[in-house]
Amino acid sequence: MTANAVPHVKLSSGLHLPMMGLGTSQFVNHQGASVPNLKGTREAVEYAIDIGYRHVDTAYSYGNEAEIGTAIRNKIQQGVIKREDLIVTTKLFHNLHRADVNNVDFRTPDLVLGSIKKSLKNLQLDYVDLYLIHAPMSYQFIVSDEKIGYVTDANGNRLYDTVDHADTWKALEELVDLGLAKSIGVSNFNIRQLQHLLDNCRIKPAVNQVENHAYLMQPQLWNKTKEELVLTEDPIVGEVAKRHSKSPTQVLIRYMIERGRVVIPRSTNPVHIKENFEIFDFEMSKSEMSKLDGLDRNLRFFPFTQFKDAPQFPFND
Ligand SMILES: NC(=O)c1ccc[n+]([C@@H]2O[C@H](COP(=O)([O-])OP(=O)(O)OC[C@H]3O[C@@H](n4cnc5c(N)ncnc54)[C@H](OP(=O)(O)O)[C@@H]3O)[C@@H](O)[C@H]2O)c1
Structure with a gap:
């Protein structure tokens, strides 16, 4: 099997997306907790590229972007792929939907821009091919030790935020203008939420990544x-x-x-x-x-x- 044998779909952005990619979400340890299997992820991505995969899916919240970045860099250095041969997707965390932070106690001028910059640094890339809003729920966030976490009340419940998706989307559109994301999309959006974006966008969402199987x-x-x-x-x-x-x-x-x-x-x-x-x-x-x-x-x-x-x-x- 070669990379050429994999069919592609052409997205509204013009991007040719291989219909077969490697998922890399978190792994569950023997105690049932979600943990990123970092070494396993790097080796899996390297092996997948070796045998012809040209599409890798990750997210800031999977905690494995840096390992994936190392795998990609290794394969480019070994001459197996060029950057432009590979489609890399990553995603905006649930609590970083706010494009303007006037009402939020945080120092980054733009959470969306700050978030993709963090992901790109982790991935050692200048751009991602696809940048997705990971899920429609927005949450308040807190930063400690450079890590982004949820704000919780005294009972441990996460505190919601109420950001209009159309505002977050405008910030994603700017990422395309800046060349940081080739295509932008969403994930886990329902029809109503998608329609709201379609009614208010300059660039159409190229993808809605959802759970899908027989x-x-x-x-x-x-x-x-x-x-x-x-x-x-x-x-x-x-x-x-x-x-x-x-x-x-x-x-x-x-x-x-x-x-x-x-x-x-x-x-x-x-x-x-x-x-x-x-x-x-x-x-x-x-x-x-x-x-x-x-x-x-x-x-x-x-x-x-x-x-x-x-x-x-x-x-x-
Ligand atoms: N946007 C979102 O909110 C969202 C949510 C969920 C998932 N995703 C994306 O979708 C990807 C796939 O979803 P997922 O990771 O939840 O689950 P999945 O791909 O449906 O299943 C992964 C499990 O299947 C096993 N597996 C894979 N190939 C197999 C084979 N040929 N035979 C037997 N077992 C096999 C894997 O174990 P081994 O490692 O042992 O092969 C692993 O335990 C994720 O990694 C992530 O990139 C996105």
Whole structure:
């Protein structure tokens, strides 16, 4: 498999986005806590680039931008890629939506500009290809020891902020003008929130990154409840996988790409990273595709329940 074999979608910004990228979000340790697996992330990104991945997804909040930056720099220095060969996405943290900070006790003149500069420094890059508002909920923030954290009340509840997304978006548009982000977009926005941006923007959001898989196809960007099901153990997926001598995961990734979605499955396991990339050498029949269509049940595995009380929580309407 080579990088050239991966299909691309052309975004409204003109950017050609490979439909297969590497996800790198936080990892869970043996006690169940979320921790970035830093060495694992660097090695995974280097291996993925070696075997042809040209699209990497991260976020300020994943805490691994510096390791990803090192991986990219290593691969450029080794002559495996040039900067322009690789699409790098990162995201604006939930509590940095404020473009102007007149009412906020913080010294950075512009939180959005300050945030991307921090990410670019971590990534050792001059620009990112895609910069996304990570989620629509905005929160008040505090900075201590150079780290950005949530402001909480006496009971430990996070304090919301009420920033109009259109204001944050204007600050993102300026990042494009400054050449710091080639394309800008959002993540986890619902239809109403997207429409608000479309009605108030100069540059259209190029992307809305959302949870998406055969159990949650979101034809209209909609969702309901979570159930305990394992998608890779679904008998229909297993039957299709067996017929093509592929793994259930390969069938599920291929299915999403066939349905026009850009995918970023995460792995630090080289066997999985390779397996996830080896999906362009088989084709599913129409009847297999329609059986897989039948799996959709509005099932969200990543429901952001910790933010469900926020006024801008996207998954209530
Ligand atoms: N914008 C947002 O709010 C948001 C939210 C969630 C995720 N994301 C992005 O989407 C990416 C993907 O989501 P995710 O990380 O939550 O979950 P995911 O990619 O759906 O699943 C990751 C898990 O699947 C395993 N895996 C990967 N390939 C496999 C294979 N071929 N066979 C068996 N197991 C396999 C990985 O383990 P191994 O490491 O052992 O392979 C890991 O435990 C994230 O990394 C992040 O970049 C964005």
